[in-house]
Amino acid sequence: MATLTDIGLSAAINIITVFIFLIAFAILRLQPFNDRVYFPKWYLKGLRSSPATSGAFVSKFINLDYRSYIRFLNWMPDALKMPEPELIDHAGLDSAVYLRIYLLGLKIFIPVLFLTWAILVPVNWTNKWLELTHATYSEIDKLSISNIPQGSHRFYTHVVMAYAVTFWTCFALKKEYETVANMRLHFLQSEKRRPDQFTVLVKNVPPDAHESVSEAVEHFFLVNHPDHYLTHQVVLNANKLSKLVEEKKSKRNWLDYYQNKYERNQSKRPLMKTGFLGLWGEKVDAIQHHISEIERLSNEIAEEKENVKNNPKAIMPAAFVSFKTRWAAAVCAQTQQVRNPTLWLTEWAPEPRDVYWQNLPIPYVSLTVRRLVIAVAFFFLTFFFIIPITFVQSLANIEGIEKAVPFLKPIIEVKTIKSFIQGFLPGIALKIFLILLPTILMMMSKFEGFLSISHLERRSASRYYLFNFVNVFLGSVIAGTVLEQLNTFLKQSVNKIPETIGVAIPMKATFFITYIMVDGWSGTAGEILRLKPLIIYHLKNFFLVKTEKDREEAMDPGSIGFNTGEPQIQFYFLIGLIYAVVTPLLIPFILVFFGLAYVVYRHQIINVYNQEYESSAAFWPDVHGRIVAALMISQLLLMGLLSTKEAATSTPFLLALPILTIGFHMYCKGRFEPAFVRYPLQEAMMKDTLERVREPNLNLKGYLQNAYVPPIFKEADSESDDDDNDIDDDGDDKTREKDNVLVPTKRQSRKNTPAPSKMSIINVYNQEYESSAAFWPDVHGRIVAALMISQLLLMGLLSTKEAATSTPFLLALPILTIGFHMYCKGRFEPAFVRYPLQEAMMKDTLERVREPNLNLKGYLQNAYVPPIFKEADSDSDDDDNDIDDDDDDKTREKDNVLVPTKRQSRKNTPAPSKMSVGS
Structure with missing residues (x-):
């Protein structure tokens, strides 16, 4: 001690x-x-x-x-x-x-x-x-x-x-x-403008028989984010190319070493053995050997680079998608895109320096x-x-x-x-x-x-x-x-x-x-x-x-x-x-x-x-x-x-x-x-508005175009900037700037799309509300809990029966049941707590086509007026429209105008910081 x-x-x-x-x-x-x-x-x-x-x-x-x-x-x-x-x-x-x-x-x-x-x-x-x-x-x-x-x-x-x-x-x-x-x-x-502020990482893009990954990404975001989508960069499997570039770097370092050695003593050319770690093998001129190796690797890098660009197997079902505003990127990154919560997964893209490129090609399912x-x-x-x-x-x-x-x-x-x-x-x-x-x-x-x-x-x-x-x-x-x-x-x-x-x-x-x-x-x-x-x-x-x-x-x-x-x-x-x-x-x-x-x-x-x-x-x-x-x-x-x-x-x-x-x-x-x-939408909108005022002519697409190009492409061919702009399977430069046009697609008609149901459900009871079956996760969870309780009680019972050989086999059941519950929670529960953006966009589009003259404001005007107001003065419809402090009917329909406010100037509002915060 x-x-x-x-x-x-x-x-x-x-x-x-x-x-x-x-x-x-x-x-x-x-x-x-x-x-x-x-x-x-x-x-x-x-x-x-x-x-x-x-x-x-x-x-x-x-x-x-x-x-x-x-x-x-x-x-x-x-x-x-x-x-x-x-x-x-x-x-x-x-x-x-x-x-x-x-x-x-x-x-x-x-x-x-x-x-x-x-x-x-x-x-x-x-x-x-x-x-x-x-x-x-x-x-x-x-x-x-x-x-x-x-x-x-x-x-x-x-x-x-x-x-x-x-x-x-x-x-x-x-x-x-x-x-x-x-x-x-x-x-x-x-902080200053950065590419990750406008970009989301989209994973698990579903395969499509008629479109490439790049085309599918472009089509999906033009349809579901038509006013905000800007460009995208598909994820490529360039790990083999990365190894070749690293090998070339190593050879160049050795070449520098032998050239420096020769410059110090030019009476004798440096020699080396070509075997393992230079311990055995044929003796050759070290400088010429490394020059030839670098040339060989340069040719292999050029071939592999073309292979990555053109080989569909090298294009992974993921992409970096950039938007016109930070607000749009925040909405996309923080919402569910489609019905199936395991497809079209979105999250904030890391900044380009933070991306670990070697892991991008790993399949999501693994x-x-x-x-x-x-x-x-x-x-x-x-x-x-x-x-x-x-x-x-x-x-x-x-x-x-x-x-x-x-x-x-x-x-x-x-x-x-x-x-x-x-x-x-x-x-x-x-x-x-x-x-x-x-x-x-x-x-x-x-x-x-x-x-x-x-x-x-x-x-x-x-x-x-x-x-x-x-x-x-x-x-x-x-x-x-x-x-x-x-x-x-x-x-x-x-x-x-x-x-x-x-x-x-x-x-x-x-x-x-x-x-x-x-x-x-x-x-x-x-x-x-x-x-x-x-x-x-x-x-x-x-x-x-x-x-x-x-x-x-x-x-x-x-x-x-x-x-x-x-x-x-x-x-x-x-x-x-x-x-x-x-x-x-x-x-x-x-x-x-x-x-x-x-x-x-x-x-x-x-x-x-x-x-x-x-x-x-x-x-x-x-x-x-x-x-x-x-x-x-x-x-x-x-x-x-x-x-x-x-x-x-x-x-x-x-x-x-x-x-x-x-x-x-x-x-x-x-x-x-x-x-x-999460990134607050208010903060994103404020930053977007300030940027539009300060830089009205900003070419954001040019700024974001190559932000998420894998660095290995730039290293592999640093002398050719044009090649770096062309690795997105020819998809990035096809972003349409036109509004209100049909989005072209190569997809055929889907014969397996289910027809509208002809069955009408007759309710005997007069239901007070409609929650769209929001209670089902509770039902499922309680049945799973009952199942686990039965398993635990059975283990307890068998332990009193001195069933030492058979009881251990039951230990796996609660684990498997918990795993099943977690799978169901991740796979199906999002449908009960979130509304997919794709569904909302489809419904909005159909409604605009079917009812182009719909007065939506009139429809919603009194939807959430407390019922007691309607009961108190049911004979006067005008009073019901006037309970919101006379402000509801003053909503402006004009676009791109300053929004009037009755707020006084905030003397305690902090002045803009004079400190330039860098990244």
Whole structure:
């Protein structure tokens, strides 16, 4: 069991490591030859150039100005000076909101630190329970809830603190959710024009025997969105072309390397072997060999490009469809298009930088199978990773090590070595084991078929968080062998699990302290040093760089890495909320992480990271949800812990906390989450109107024409712009601008169209209303519920009959029934809650043809007048038409005129922002 001495040694090692990293960074960043490594963002923006090369030869590589070394730590205040609006303009909303996660951690845990240290630490420390029971303990345990006697009334203090922590955390979360939602809406309203604002991604286009995919898409949107459709770009399967282009890039890099080598020593031509990795095979001239390979690949790329354009099998049943206005795109993206909810699926298109082009060709029907396969694979990955976690925990158990390797006992018992093993080694070992995990999880997400990089990162982050909870937290808390851990959970009732985990939590506080210092302190400081990009840049600069463009490509600015960074932050929220009431000693270590990480990552976002995409902070609901989940886990585990302390009078008061937390989460989900999943039509209309006023002659079609052309086509033939405009199966340029004309189609008459029904239904009863059978989903759901109840009761009955061999076969029935219900819910329920736009357009068109002179306003004038008004004065029809404050009959029929209003000028309306928010 680690003591305060062990923790002190670990803290000293990590603090020294942090200072070494920070000082090394402060010195390396001042050197001219490292400028592109530590300030690549400014180079990519064109706002920074290479340091002056005049003067002494040494000064080209080493900074000889001694005054700059005196101010070598000025990067810290510089990172904090840039105001948030300027940061959004410089790096985007995603980066600015990501930093707010660290600030949220500080906002939550600083008050919690003062509360717990002022109240709980004295309450825990002033007891003698651990001394009286003669238990094995350390000074750290005396500061925790473990030092409170069984059944003590002092547990009421911990219950009150649990309420205080919950209420404060919820308050901070609510304020932050509201702030970020407003920031997102303001950013969307004020940002520059982008292609994704006008574009939706249409998936699962149904096959048509008479039309190509491009023609079918054009026909569908000209018919159902006649006034708003602008153009489209079908999705092409260019994965083979992408591989050829990447291979050509690799060959060109090798060609540059050998040409540079020859220029340095022209007395000898460079040679290479043509076999595997150049280890064997025929020796040839390296330069000529790569030139011929590049020519061969260029021919293959040209052939494959033509094949992709002309081969129907390369055209996928999906398309990017662009509209004339943001309002029209919002309507299309947020509505159901046809009766069958699995066809013509629409969603907001990711911005072009965010599209993960390799996944676009994946058939829609295979996505469910892929995700099921990955769910099973993730389960086994999580389970089998318990093996290395158990090994890490064994390092913290000195007795276990001495028992396994008794000949090392004299060395292990040396005080310094023993402190090192218990205080530092477990944290660094766990960090090493987790290095490959993000790559594995990202590969899983890609296999699932998500279509945007942001969605891939969010999916990978959610799995990483779940993995951390199961393996790093639960696997570390419940120490023992893999089989012992599995046996613990399988051979006890579900309501005993919080109790089992709760008992072990105080004993593992020292392990998490060491993990926070290694991963949170040293790991964060190591991030700013950028050792790996530094080495790679100088290797490329020496062997491959010939021009300034080559030097720019050698830079590796990287990005925030949401899929790895956010789960790490969430894990510290989890640990902090769990131990806030149990062992408050952890809180200062977590606060050091949040403070250090905020400064470091703010510097990196300003000077280094070049964000790959902009999702307008679409990830915040995930951040909020995980913190709420951590809060609920902390409450359940505290209940489990108190139940083992015989605190029967105080524990029941905690039952309300999870219920209140769920209610808070549901409120936030309903109040703020829509801002992250839908785009308000009012906002879209306002932005469209302003743009029409400011740019009346904007050629929007020209702006959007090639926005969603796969980048690989541009790379494959960057010298031929004309080819890029022609890859849409000759369909994009055929958009008709004429209004009120029949849309040409190649379809034949559909003989299988059902004729109108001749059966008339006679009602005996006089039905008060007509809901169009809206009740059927309830009927279906209750029958499915009855079916599941029968299955569960049958399992219960058979279990009393000692039918151990036959009962397990029933376990699959509830799972299959739930799967059937989910299928029916997705396939048929939309018909009861949404009205397809195609149906509405067909009905409107027929009505205009049959009744061209219909006075629709007169028909609707009094449709929703309260019946009591009609009854009160049934003799006066005029009065019924005049109850809407004399305004109903003033509706203007004119088009394109300003709408009169009685509103006064709003003095509190914010002035247009002078800040130019970039994407």
